[in-house]
Amino acid sequence: MRPSDVFDLLRDGRPRTRAELAATTGLARSTISARLDVLMRLGLVVPVGGVSTGGRPPSLLAFNPGARVVVGVDLGASHARAAVADLDGRVLAERGEPIDIADGPERVLGWVQETATALLAEQRRDVSELAAIGVGLPGPVEHSTGRAINPPIMPGWDRYDVPGHLQRVLDVPVLVDNDVNIMALGEQHSHLREVADLVFVKVGTGIGAGIISGGTLQRGAQGTAGDLGHVHVARGADVTCRCGNQGCLEAIAAIPALARTMRAAGVAVAEDHDVVALVRGGDRTAVQAVRQGGRDLGEVVAALVNLVNPSVIVIGGALAAAGEGLLAGIREVVYQRSLPLATEHLHITTSRAGERAGVIGAAALAIGHVLSPTAIDRVVEEGAVRLAQ
């Protein structure tokens, strides 16, 4: 029985009395008290009142998400977003800015450092209250080392030591992962905490997926798992993708491809994000193009459903804002193609976390590290030592 066992019981947020904790763990109440004592001195657990049942009222103890904070960072090809969140993943403050990831790690991580510091100051939080940083990068990431490996759209970042850089200025653990993986975590953390098998599909300039299966993020051997964008689909056989291959889903269903389709049909589309605006405006050609994009996406998602058998599929990214057409297209194909056994309990929805999925997920990654049993036990140990001195 480790100290973290008591803490883990409280992590769900529900306050409990000492007697309750003693009953569920089987430990003596005095032992529980000793455990809680350390956790309370660390601020991780706080009393939240309690009502009497005829005698001295029991003090209800609860996890205190405000004990410390984490920073979640979502870096895209052309945007950066950072947020300060409490230990429950609730965003306290955030800031986004258009950037160019191709400016290289020095400049971009400089922005991250400045923004993180500024956000902390804004929240009147000392740097010592920061517990960890989570970062999402738009490319394949070796999670164990926190480095991007052969990223196609991140010149200058290949094998760059992201955790090392950030730790030099903000001395806390830094967790790095692929941006879509991060978004999957974000969606799960924000309102699907009990869902163990979830796939997040991001449709924007490119197409990718973050796969959570059996409760854990699937990264694959090289960290490239979830690459939906370059799966072959029949309808795109004669279209050449930016990756050089032909028939990639991305080449016919991502936003640039839809814009191209619409231009060919005579619609004026200046910028990529006009696609979403046109759909929302009810433009027939745009609606049709997105619906067809949904069907194309559905082909690959149907395969994904058969292969991974998730219980929830979340559609996110810029195109998710285009409304129900995309979803309808996906559903149309998936529910026809995939096996009844796999689709029977399958939900396909759009992202609720939306633009914040990335930073929430990055924060969740950091929180997962900070509140892991081993980390808690270590802190408790150190805390006890500090108190003993």
Added chain:
Amino acid sequence: MRPSDVFDLLRDGRPRTRAELAATTGLARSTISARLDVLMRLGLVVPVGGVSTGGRPPSLLAFNPGARVVVGVDLGASHARAAVADLDGRVLAERGEPIDIADGPERVLGWVQETATALLAEQRRDVSELAAIGVGLPGPVEHSTGRAINPPIMPGWDRYDVPGHLQRVLDVPVLVDNDVNIMALGEQHSHLREVADLVFVKVGTGIGAGIISGGTLQRGAQGTAGDLGHVHVARGADVTCRCGNQGCLEAIAAIPALARTMRAAGVAVAEDHDVVALVRGGDRTAVQAVRQGGRDLGEVVAALVNLVNPSVIVIGGALAAAGEGLLAGIREVVYQRSLPLATEHLHITTSRAGERAGVIGAAALAIGHVLSPTAIDRVVEEGAVRLAQ
């Protein structure tokens, strides 16, 4: 520091001295001795000699795979196979028989019980030496309960309590999983122990895959993960599958489909297994059909590679015996379609475990349960109590 920590160090099979174990764990040699004492009395660890370096020779201690045995059972649509294996997964004795899974659980599990008992007797092993049983079933299985859920080809088995049945006659833990998952485990256990991301593709009457990612078997929300067979492929768009859908991979690339293709080309194919014989005999039509089947399979495997990013893909099942043609077809498409990043370190091979993959995997599943840290600690505890009495 639990007793199992010491045991886990020895599980790789390499013998070690007490001093060596003390150094790597950081525990005192006397503590290590105490731990080993219990493990040795249980037979899990045995001395295997040792050479002097000028004084009293140290005794080398090693994991003893012969301490107990497990039974692995592989049930298919029309065959059953059972094996007794040691704790290293080495098959000591096995027996196979054609059966009909549709005879229902009572009869089939009756055969399992009889065969297991007979094999144990044959090896002069008492029933008390049996530690656990692993079972593979040809359909979706809810691993946590050991029941088949809505299996398409197993009438009478739906939600049948397999562990309960077997435990009534052989009082040991029973682990049940899907047959292809089991085969993936078997291939990994037999010669790919350090591979954490592995996909086993079975091509026979049907097509399915077992996906091991991040070191753990991926089962999905309903236990139907890895269902390659009913993924849609363009070339089969107008072929109706036995599942009722159109365009399923299985309907054009599984053995019955290849047999049909060959008959259409004028080749006499009486039974399904003649397909393999014809290919091995060098029949041109047969070779071509299998090669094309490989390409069709490659379409879906290419998607699988992008989505899951494994480092090894193993092709098994009856058709794997047809030689290099199938593999060549798969490779041809996969290396063209999938991203360089994912294929760079990808190996595609045929099964080495072959027909035994199932029983080896079932045994491995059982062993994983028996030798898990928690199980070892429990046994050590009980062993210590028994010794104290």
Added chain:
DNA sequence: GTACTTCTGTCGAGTGTCCGACAGAAGTTG
């Protein structure tokens, strides 16, 4: 205000774990 109930922190005792020292065992060396 007083009696009663229920909870809290403290403290000594009991328990189990782990360590280091030691004497003996089992080899090598000459």
Added chain:
DNA sequence: CAACTTCTGTCGGACACTCGACAGAAGTAC
């Protein structure tokens, strides 16, 4: 065979952990 080296099992002490008892704290009931 004697001296030396290196390993092994044993055993008492140190330590940490956990428990239950107890007195005091903080409410309710009348």
